[in-house]
Amino acid sequence: MNVKQSDIAAKLGISRVTVTKALQDSPDISTEMKVKVKQIAEEMDYIPNLTARHLTAKKTRTLGVILPDITNMYFSSIVRGMMEVAERESYHIILTVSREEKTKESENIFKLLSMNVDGLLVCQTLDTVEAEIFEKVKKRKKPLVFFGRPVGFSGYDSIGFDDFLAAEKLTEYLISKGKTKIAHISGDIKSDGGYRLDGFLSAMKKNKLEVNEDWIIKGKFFPEYGYEGFNKIFNAGTLPEVIFCGNGMIAQGVYDAIREKELKIPEDISVVAVDHKKFAEMLYPKLTYIDYPTRTLGCEAMKLIIQKIESKNKKNKIENIILDTFLIENDSLA
């Protein structure tokens, strides 16, 4: 089949191990021999067999990543950050997707463990509530870092954003701009959507502002929920001054619904949301939003897991990192 080290050895009439060592630049081997071996390797188009190498080595320099959805730019942008750091540190990534299914998530974890990854980076599905499978990972002492979504249970390293604080910050800002009539269309309340809703409610309460029951819509992170959400609010009678959307996709649906009613953003009604730059800035008029720096998240998550891997023996405590988010003022707020 493929050219292997023993083929090179045979050609040169030397032992297999000499080839290994020569290719590794071991001090055991003379310079001339190294040159000879490398040249023949090149000529024969030798490509090392990682499978075999991994079997002897304890480390594979491979990391497993599990995403809920690859077409969501929030996640793909995180992965991009991860890849940058991984490359710099010469690790490689095996990317798997759970499609928001718990069973797929477990399968992926097993698959990645089977492949002897050095560590796991996981963004849980919205349905993940039991730590069971992750306990198994822990028992194997396999480094694991959760990223990008709030983790439902403690005892694990994680990195992400504080959805509650972000929503509170955005709400406070709206209030500081004199807005008092604010509606909220949330994403999945089981996860980040819920924390964002809570942050919104908390800020309203702190400022002793009333929250209209009809203006709290619990949805999911997709445009259609924004679209329907706005229509519900519209049909409820009085219109709020601002619609606070759980994320950019919801805002996109809200934009569509607002236009359908022939209302103007931001003249007739303002819209704000929480999301990351790449998506938020695609909408027109440009969204005023809290920016979640996803690429940075990816970079930091990768740095964290690598640090966990490379200091495996030393006991290092659990870290729960929260990254800063930024208020970006654009045109969707009057």
Place this chain on the structure above:
Amino acid sequence: MNVKQSDIAAKLGISRVTVTKALQDSPDISTEMKVKVKQIAEEMDYIPNLTARHLTAKKTRTLGVILPDITNMYFSSIVRGMMEVAERESYHIILTVSREEKTKESENIFKLLSMNVDGLLVCQTLDTVEAEIFEKVKKRKKPLVFFGRPVGFSGYDSIGFDDFLAAEKLTEYLISKGKTKIAHISGDIKSDGGYRLDGFLSAMKKNKLEVNEDWIIKGKFFPEYGYEGFNKIFNAGTLPEVIFCGNGMIAQGVYDAIREKELKIPEDISVVAVDHKKFAEMLYPKLTYIDYPTRTLGCEAMKLIIQKIESKNKKNKIENIILDTFLIENDSLA
């Protein structure tokens, strides 16, 4: 470290191989023994070591995918389709990203070959012109399928869209709607952008319509090129009736530039493009476009490579599959 088959064997006082066979449901093993082995395996949290398995097996049921950019929804949506089929056929995917760099692309190919993937699915970078590295893959008889972008050299299996025809079709449609003054802002002319431009020019020529030199802007597939492109056209004097954009991102930039001039789409000027649904439909007003069904492409590409792998011995000829594209009429065309 991890529990291995020999640990199970030791616990039961049987041979290592009996465990292998029991877990494989080999007819060599009695039903009671199988039950016992599986139960102990479960209890001990045994996870098979794929690295070791792959060393003996000729097949790894693993496929390598190389993308130019993971944050581009065009590509991530293709991958989504691939993953669906891969899962169904119980293959897994190792996803790598070349970031449009030729050297990174080569590195990724080596890495994937090192990992003993059964086949490669490659979307080339815009700079890839030499077949050299791919010739090496071919020499190793490793199945390889190009997808998503025109391939610069022949002799390889590929699957994609016909950019020339798509652009011609869209242009013909514009002409059939009575448009004669059409501008084109292209993507990368070295690749699909060039074929789309050529298709446009061809349709114009066929219909004996004049093409204004100032209305042909050669750019790249990013919003800023659309933005600048439109401004150049605007500053050239007379305004065309339609701007045909190389893709949706270019259209996005064009939209922004048009709005800045306080013009209305489609009342003052129309905009059309070539792209896939998920992106195209995010713009407002909704874009009239040629839809590239990316997810289908992913599915078909995966089916093709699997077929190539599983019929490796039989000599099968080179296939160059072209998928259908669809004209979607929306609101951006008057």
Place this chain on the structure above:
DNA sequence: ATACTTTTCTTAAACGTTAACTTAAAAAAG
């Protein structure tokens, strides 16, 4: 009771690479 099957399990070897030792020859030290 012998020979032949069938069932069930074991032994041996292999996959490609590497880590840990060992050996042989050459160079340096005494």
Place this chain on the structure above:
DNA sequence: CTTTTTTAAGTTAACGTTTAAGAAAAGTAT
């Protein structure tokens, strides 16, 4: 010159799994 050190290789075994071939036990036919 002998002894020690250095240099440059080679040998052996291991990583965890699987395949192929072989052996022991049990059953069946003659």
